[in-house]
Amino acid sequence: MVMEKFDKDKLREYKNKRDFKKTTEPRGGKKGSSDKPRFVIQKHDASNLHYDFRLEIEGVMKSWAIPKGPSTDPSDKRMAVNTEDHPLEYADFEGVIPEDQYGAGTVIVWDGGTYDNLRKDKDDDSLSMQDSFDDGKVEVWLHGKKLSGGYVLIKTGGKDDDKWLFKKMKDDEADARRNPVKTEPKSILSDKTIEEMEEEMENED
Numbered sequence: 131m132v133m134e135k136f137d138k139d140k141l142r143e144y145k146n147k148r149d150f151k152k153t154t155e156p157r158g159g160k161k162g163s164s165d166k167p168r169f170v171i172q173k174h175d176a177s178n179l180h181y182d183f184r185l186e187i188e189g190v191m192k193s194w195a196i197p198k199g200p201s202t203d204p205s206d207k208r209m210a211v212n213t214e215d216h217p218l219e220y221a222d223f224e225g226v227i228p229e230d231q232y233g234a235g236t237v238i239v240w241d242g243g244t245y246d247n248l249r250k251d252k253d254d255d256s257l258s259m260q261d262s263f264d265d266g267k268v269e270v271w272l273h274g275k276k277l278s279g280g281y282v283l284i285k286t287g288g289k290d291d292d293k294w295l296f297k298k299m300k301d302d303e304a305d306a307r308r309n310p311v312k313t314e315p316k317s318i319l320s321d322k323t324i325e326e327m328e329e330e331m332e333n334e335d
């Protein structure tokens with residue numbers, strides 16, 4: 131099947147960077163379903179702490195690393211760096227990536243859920259997520275446990291620049307007083323903080 135080959139190629143960079151004998155991160159292989167597309171935000175305590183924002187688009191998780199994490203305040207613009215596509219299974223991954231591996235450090239699933247595509251073209255027809263991504267402007271409505279409402283990603287750099295901006299859209303879910311990155315640090319899967327996850331994994335060795 132042509133589609134299958136295409137999806138495997140999309141994950142080539144992801145696979146080349148990792149040794150699956152050493153890391154417990156998923157190899158990939160799961161196909162997209164007809165369910166609503168998913169999003170996930172993983173808190174990743176690597177050499178620099180950051181938040182990985184991932185959106186399911188055409189069989190992979192398109193990914194951005196956001197150093198400061200998301201904000202619910204529309205006046206905050208957060209830098210987001212587009213990184214390699216990740217497999218769909220990555221949306222459920224948390225744990226510790228070993229020291230000698232790419233992205234070494236602790237990961238928790240900080241938020242996640244499903245999303246709706248908000249993007250329309252000039253004629254008010256909906257634009258596919260892949261076309262939105264290629265166009266450098268992605269608009270989604272998140273249905274997460276911590277985050278909800280409209281968020282926009284805008285590519286700011288040129289052709290070979292991976293820099294984007296991530297910000298909350300102005301809607302009823304916007305709230306300049308909230309600061310979930312600070313006040314809601316726990317995993318939505320295990321209810322653990324990064325520190326608790328790290329501690330538990332150390333004790334397992």
Ligand code: MN
Binds near residue numbers: 174176180181182195
């Ligand atoms: Mn990361």
